[in-house]
Amino acid sequence: xxxxxxxxxxxxxxxxxxxxxxxxxxxxxxxxxxxxxxxxxxxxxxxxxxxxxxxxxxxxxxxxxxxxxxxxxxxxxxxxxxxxxxxxxxxxxxxxxxxxxxxxxxxxxxxxxxxxxxxxxxxxxxxxxxxxxxxxxxxxxxxxxxxxxxxxxxxxxxxxxxxxxxxxxxxxxxxxxxxxxxxxxxxxxxxxxxxxxxxxxxxxxxxxxxxxxxxxxxxxxxxxxxxxxxxxxxxxxxxxxxxxxxxxxxxxxxxxxxxxxxxxxxxxxxxxxxxxxxxxxxxxxxxxxxxxxxxxxxxxxxxxxxxxxxxxxxxxxxxxxxxxxxxxxxxxxxxxxxxxxxxxxxxxxxxxxxxxxxxxxxxxxxxxxxxxxxxxxxxxxxxxxxxxxxxxxxxxxxxxxxxxxxxxxxxxxxxxxxxxxxxxxxxxxxxxxxxxxxxxx
Amino acid sequence: xxxxxxxxxxxxxxxxxxxxxxxxxxxxxxxxxxxxxxxxxxxxxxxxxxxxxxxxxxxxxxxxxxxxxxxxxxxxxxxxxxxxxxxxxxxxxxxxxxxxxxxxxxxxxxxxxxxxxxxxxxxxxxxxxxxxxxxxxxxxxxxxxxxxxxxxxxxxxxxxxxxxxxxxxxxxxxxxxxxxxxxxxxxxxxxxxxxxxxxxxxxxxxxxxxxxxxxxxxxxxxxxxxxxxxxxxxxxxxxxxxxxxxxxxxxxxxxxxxxxxxxxxxxxxxxxxxxxxxxxxxxxxxxxxxxxxxxxxxxxxxxxxxxxxxxxxxxxxxxxxxxxxxxxxxxxxxxxxxxxxxxxxxxxxxxxxxxxxxxxxxxxxxxxxxxxxxxxxxxxxxxxxxxxxxxxxxxxxxxxxxxxxxxxxxxxxxxxxxxxxxxxxxxxxxxxxxxxxxxxx
Numbered sequence: 001x002x003x004x005x006x007x008x009x010x011x012x013x014x015x016x017x018x019x020x021x022x023x024x025x026x027x028x029x030x031x032x033x034x035x036x037x038x039x040x041x042x043x044x045x046x047x048x049x050x051x052x053x054x055x056x057x058x059x060x061x062x063x064x065x066x067x068x069x070x071x072x073x074x075x076x077x078x079x080x081x082x083x084x085x086x087x088x089x090x091x092x093x094x095x096x097x098x099x100x101x102x103x104x105x106x107x108x109x110x111x112x113x114x115x116x117x118x119x120x121x122x123x124x125x126x127x128x129x130x131x132x133x134x135x136x137x138x139x140x141x142x143x144x145x146x147x148x149x150x151x152x153x154x155x156x157x158x159x160x161x162x163x164x165x166x167x168x169x170x171x172x173x174x175x176x177x178x179x180x181x182x183x184x185x186x187x188x189x190x191x192x193x194x195x196x197x198x199x200x201x202x203x204x205x206x207x208x209x210x211x212x213x214x215x216x217x218x219x220x221x222x223x224x225x226x227x228x229x230x231x232x233x234x235x236x237x238x239x240x241x242x243x244x245x246x247x248x249x250x251x252x253x254x255x256x257x258x259x260x261x262x263x264x265x266x267x268x269x270x271x272x273x274x275x276x277x278x279x280x281x282x283x284x285x286x287x288x289x290x291x292x293x294x295x296x297x298x299x300x301x302x303x304x305x306x307x308x309x310x311x312x313x314x315x316x317x318x319x320x321x322x323x324x325x326x327x328x329x330x331x332x333x334x335x336x337x338x339x340x341x342x343x344x345x346x347x348x349x350x351x352x353x354x355x356x357x358x359x360x361x362x363x364x365x366x367x368x369x370x371x372x373x374x375x376x377x378x379x380x381x382x383x384x385x386x387x388x389x390x391x392x393x394x395x396x397x398x399x400x401x402x403x404x405x406x407x408x409x410x411x412x413x414x415x416x417x418x419x420x421x422x423x424x425x426x427x428x429x430x431x432x433x434x435x436x437x438x439x440x441x
Numbered sequence: 442x443x444x445x446x447x448x449x450x451x452x453x454x455x456x457x458x459x460x461x462x463x464x465x466x467x468x469x470x471x472x473x474x475x476x477x478x479x480x481x482x483x484x485x486x487x488x489x490x491x492x493x494x495x496x497x498x499x500x501x502x503x504x505x506x507x508x509x510x511x512x513x514x515x516x517x518x519x520x521x522x523x524x525x526x527x528x529x530x531x532x533x534x535x536x537x538x539x540x541x542x543x544x545x546x547x548x549x550x551x552x553x554x555x556x557x558x559x560x561x562x563x564x565x566x567x568x569x570x571x572x573x574x575x576x577x578x579x580x581x582x583x584x585x586x587x588x589x590x591x592x593x594x595x596x597x598x599x600x601x602x603x604x605x606x607x608x609x610x611x612x613x614x615x616x617x618x619x620x621x622x623x624x625x626x627x628x629x630x631x632x633x634x635x636x637x638x639x640x641x642x643x644x645x646x647x648x649x650x651x652x653x654x655x656x657x658x659x660x661x662x663x664x665x666x667x668x669x670x671x672x673x674x675x676x677x678x679x680x681x682x683x684x685x686x687x688x689x690x691x692x693x694x695x696x697x698x699x700x701x702x703x704x705x706x707x708x709x710x711x712x713x714x715x716x717x718x719x720x721x722x723x724x725x726x727x728x729x730x731x732x733x734x735x736x737x738x739x740x741x742x743x744x745x746x747x748x749x750x751x752x753x754x755x756x757x758x759x760x761x762x763x764x765x766x767x768x769x770x771x772x773x774x775x776x777x778x779x780x781x782x783x784x785x786x787x788x789x790x791x792x793x794x795x796x797x798x799x800x801x802x803x804x805x806x807x808x809x810x811x812x813x814x815x816x817x818x819x820x821x822x823x824x825x826x827x828x829x830x831x832x833x834x835x836x837x838x839x840x841x842x843x844x845x846x847x848x849x850x851x852x853x854x855x856x857x858x859x860x861x862x863x864x865x866x867x868x869x870x871x872x873x874x875x876x877x878x879x880x881x882x
Contacts, residue, residue: 005446010605012598012624013638021661027647034643059605072630080661118647125641126625129601130608157453160570161757164451164500165606167571183453184567189513197454200566202475202764205777206468206559220462220521231779256781306757315751316602323643336646338672340697 008065008090011126013078019119020079023086028119031333033325033349036098036112036132038105042140042314044429047420049143049413050099050111051173052135054405057396059127060092092120093394097387099352101176101400101409104416104424105136106364108436110350111319113387118326125321133319134166135173137311141288142177143413144312145304147425148291153301155196156182157283158309170309176409183303192403198226198253198281198303210237214244224250226281229266230257238266242273251279251300259284260297267298287312288427325349325370333370346438349374353383354419354434361419361434369441377441449506449531452567454519460560461520464527469560472774474766474790477539477553477573479546483581483755485870488861490584490854491540491552492617493576495846496610497569498837501533504568533561534835538828540793542617542841542850545857545865546577547805549877551791552760554828559767566762574760575607576614578752582729583618584854585753586745588866589732594742596637597623598724599750611750617850624744633844639667639694639722639744651678655685665691667722670707671698679707683714692720692741700725701738708739728753729868766790766811774811787879790815794824795860795875802861802875810882818882 022028041048065073065087073079073087094116105111111132114121145154156174159167159182171187181194188195199217207213214227223245229237229252241249252270254262259282270278282294283303291302307313322345328334335347348368355363364386367377379385390400399405417424424433463469482489506514506528514520514528535557546552552573555562586595597615600608600623612628622635629636640658648654655668664686670678670693682690693711695703700723711719723735724744732743748754763786769775776788789809796804805827808818820826831841840846858865865874 007605009626009630010600010608011626012600013626013629013636014624014640014644016626017638017662018640018644018658021657022644022647024661025648025653025657027657030647032643032647068630072626076629076636078626078636118643122641122643125643126601126608127605130603130605133602134604134607159451159453160567160762161574161759162571163575163604163607163610164448164568164571166575166604167451167567169604183455185450185452185454185457185513185519188454188517189450189509195454195517195519197458199455199459200563201779201781202473202559202563202566203459203463205764205779206463206471206473206767207466208770212466216462216466216468217459220465221458230781233780256784306759310751310756315756316747318602318747321601321643323646326647329649338642338646339674340642340671343697 005062006064006066006069007059007062007127009069009072010130011123015123015125016073016079018122020083022118023083028117030118030327032116032118032121032323032327034114034121034321035110035324035350036128036319036321037108037110038317038319040107040318041432045140045314046424046426046430046433047104047106048136048317049139049177050103050105050136051101051139051176051409052131052169053098053101053112053390054401054409055131055135055169055172056128057390057401059131060391060396063092063124063127065090091394092116092124094120094391095393096391097389099386100388100412101405102411102413102416103386104420106432106434106436108346108366108438109364110352110366113350129319129321133316135169136317136319137315138170138173138309139177140317141308141312141314142174142179143417144288144427145291145308146178147417148288148427149302150295152299153180154178155180155301155303156184156308157303158305159184161306162309167309172406174308175406176413178410178413191406193406199228201228201231204228204231211240211244214241218245223248226251226253228253228255230254234262234266235269238269239273242270242275247274247278249275249278251281253281253283253303255283260294263294263297263299292427335370351377352386353379354386355380355383356419359419360421363434364436365439366436367439367441373441446503447505447507447510448500448503448568450510450513451571452564456564456566457514457520459563461524463559464524469558471559471768473557473559473562473764473768475555475562475762476551476765476791477569477760477762478549478551479758479760481548481759482873486581486755487865487867487871487874488545488547489577489758490580490618491544491546491577492542492580492614492850493572493610494539494542494553494831495842495850496572496576496613498831498842500568500572501832501837504533504565506531532835533557533565535561535832536834537832538830540827541829541853542846543852543854543857544827545861547873547875547877549787549807549879550805551793551807554791570760570762574757576610577758577760578756579611579614579750580618581758582749582753582755583615583620584858585729585868586732586749587619588858589729589868590743591736593740594621595619596621596742596744597625597749598744599746600625602747603750608750613847615749616847617854619851619854632847634847640669642669642672645669645672652681652685655682659686664689667692667694669694669696671695675703675707676710679710680714683711683716688715688719690716690719692722694722694724696724700740701735704735704738704740733868776811792818793827794820795827796821796824797860800860804875805877806880807877808880808882814882
């Protein structure tokens with residue numbers, strides 16, 4: 001990492017070589033509309049949750065090539081001297097709209113629409129996709145876990161099982177997906193998230209006895225702390241924990257074994273010892289299915305790691321960034337699409353709405369056409385418009401950045417999910433919970 | 442991202458709260474040995490490839506708390522004022538040894554050993570695991586892909602399908618795993634990697650015709666460029682491509698459809714047109730199985746994306762960081778281990794060797810004991826010592842950082858894999874290709 005932070009090379013080389021050729025032939029200045037969408041949800045998933053748009057706005061603030069970046073492009077001969085000149089004061093001046101963070105998405109939902117010149121839009125492809133694909137994968141997994149957990153809070157503890165920077169994005173996306181907090185300090189610092197923590201086995205092991213470790217932890221952190229009780233023998237540990245902290249002990253954590261059975265035994269033992277308010281948290285490779293199976297166990301909260309930060313089997317959303325409309329030689333906008341086998345695209349700009357019946361969503365409507373056609377389009381009365389304006393001619397709408405935006409996204413996810421048919425919350429494999437209807441004007 | 446870059450909060454909160462308690466009770470100063478290992482390989486995998494240790498050395502250079510970090514820990518009440526004081530000039534002064542980058546690993550291989558005080562070692566847990574878990578997952582997947590690709594070069598094109606910073610680490614890990622280069626500019630800049638690129642469908646679509654796009658690209662990049670030929674109709678595109686660039690055209694890329702059949706058709710057509718030296722590269726959700734199935738197709742190189750950067754079904758290596766030995770009250774080192782169900786650990790320091798029969802590895806030997814026992818241990822004559830010294834009392838051995846280290850790791854991976862039984866290169870699910878023998882002295 002360099003001091004003068006830039007996101008401008010977090011891209012694939014071809015974006016700069018295409019820019020170089022397009023500057024030479026003039027097409028770099030053509031107005032363009034690009035769209036982000038996915039062709040399918042991960043197998044059997046009912047919906048996805050959009051996350052990462054706030055981070056996109058952050059990343060674009062830093063999308064300026066610094067001297068080292070320009071030198072690199074020049075030294076490696078990636079672009080011509082004229083293009084280096086063009087890049088010197090580069091800043092994205094286009095317009096971005098898209099689904100809100102926390103919004104549900106389905107196959108072909110136009111999650112993001114980017115409008116600007118070909119030159120400026122093409123440079124953003126990889127960075128936008130990286131952010132949306134990973135963050136939405138985590139938020140989508142988180143959302144299923146939160147449904148399976150019911151009223152019990154879920155906490156992100158997955159940092160160690162993904163790249164150290166992904167971990168920060170994962171913590172944020174987990175909260176968008178309905179999690180209550182994270183163990184990741186950098187994420188808490190950067191995004192103002194709740195930060196939580198318990199204790200590790202090494203803390204018990206570094207002490208001469210488990211009792212010494214508990215005494216030390218309670219002394220430093222107070223009786224409301226969470227003691228880890230499965231280093232040696234859980235029954236002995238619970239006894240020691242309540243002796244050390246008293247019946248006001250905040251919480252105990254179990255990290256191994258048959259969690260449902262152990263939680264019941266630990267609950268009984270705590271109750272017998274008078275620690276009726278001491279909570280139980282469990283961790284240990286949990287996923288949405290494990291959480292569902294723990295519904296009747298006396299557990300108060302969950303720490304979820306690996307399966308959260310790796311998208312619970314779907315570590316990417318397979319979103320793509322495609323040109324859908326561009327200016328022609330005569331200045332008129334032309335809808336375009338590729339015809340590649342199994343990878344064809346739908347031409348034209350898009351609007352997106354969700355329709356409802358008896359208060360529940362029954363379809364996603366993607367309306368495609370020219371700017372004029374879309375301006376004239378009248379959605380039906382109960383249709384909700386799914387797109388918001390993130391950036392207007394290079395100016396970000398700051399309401400979508402920062403900690404408040406994450407809280408809003410979290411609330412929006414809860415509301416948006418509640419408006420889907422109840423099958424959306426099923427963990428059984430099935431079709432997307434509402435169909436996507438493409439409407440070509 | 443902040444200007445004054447620090448990795449010190451890329452951790453879980455409990456590391457700092459444990460430090461706080463351990464400083465208060467004195468155990469923070471106890472000498473400790475921590476070990477990184479995994480209990481199992483991903484289902485059916487024959488081996489894993491270590492990657493990320495060079496990045497660990499880089500990350501530790503930045504593991505110093507800046508003012509914002511200290512203020513955050515203080516404002517959130519995570520640690521006491523005394524601990525803030527202790528952290529002000531924190532720098533890791535311990536010793537790290539471990540497997541080389543590019544080395545094969547198996548269940549219970551002591552991939553990394555960290556020695557220092559409890560306080561300094563505990564702070565590193567999450568950061569070290571994040572790096573090793575992700576980088577090794579990608580290198581392990583890459584290695585299988587490279588075996589399946591035979592002599593044909595594999596290129597990383599996966600940046601868009603993982604977090605934007607993961608993408609950089611993935612490119613580096615891919616090369617450790619045997620890839621030849623990456624499309625990721627930032628990774629190429631940071632690690633001196635080969636950078637490659639072709640062209641996107643949007644470049645064809647922004648032009649008034651495919652021919653215009655090809656003319657523009659060849660003009661900007663020369664005839665040795667790679668033209669993307671599946672935007673509309675592949676046969677027409679090949680014809681146009683050779684008309685535009687001549688028979689000296691460098692390469693064409695196919696990104697959709699039945700790649701084996703298309704490659705054959707494209708090869709025939711190119712040959713007929715006299716473009717006998719024009720190469721064919723294919724991309725499109727390739728994994729090691731797809732590469733294996735393309736062995737007899739006339740393809741010259743592969744661009745691999747999603748499945749590379751997500752570890753081809755195993756996005757983490759499930760490595761853990763466990764305390765194995767620590768100083769007692771009397772200053773004598775004591776081996777320690779947790780007894781948690783299914784998660785018990787092996788106490789004591791470790792040495793690691795690989796033994797050979799007829800030139801091929803036949804076992805991994807993990808020798809556990811006290812420092813004195815291990816110093817006296819005599820491995821058998823043909824055993825290879827698998828551990829190198831990465832850091833000595835806070836001083837990194839710089840031969841393991843930078844671009845040369847990546848090339849060395851790549852070569853080491855090839856040699857190390859060649860010394861495993863040939864079944865290691867099988868894509869069929871099976872047991873680890875050599876057993877790990879634990880030797881308690």
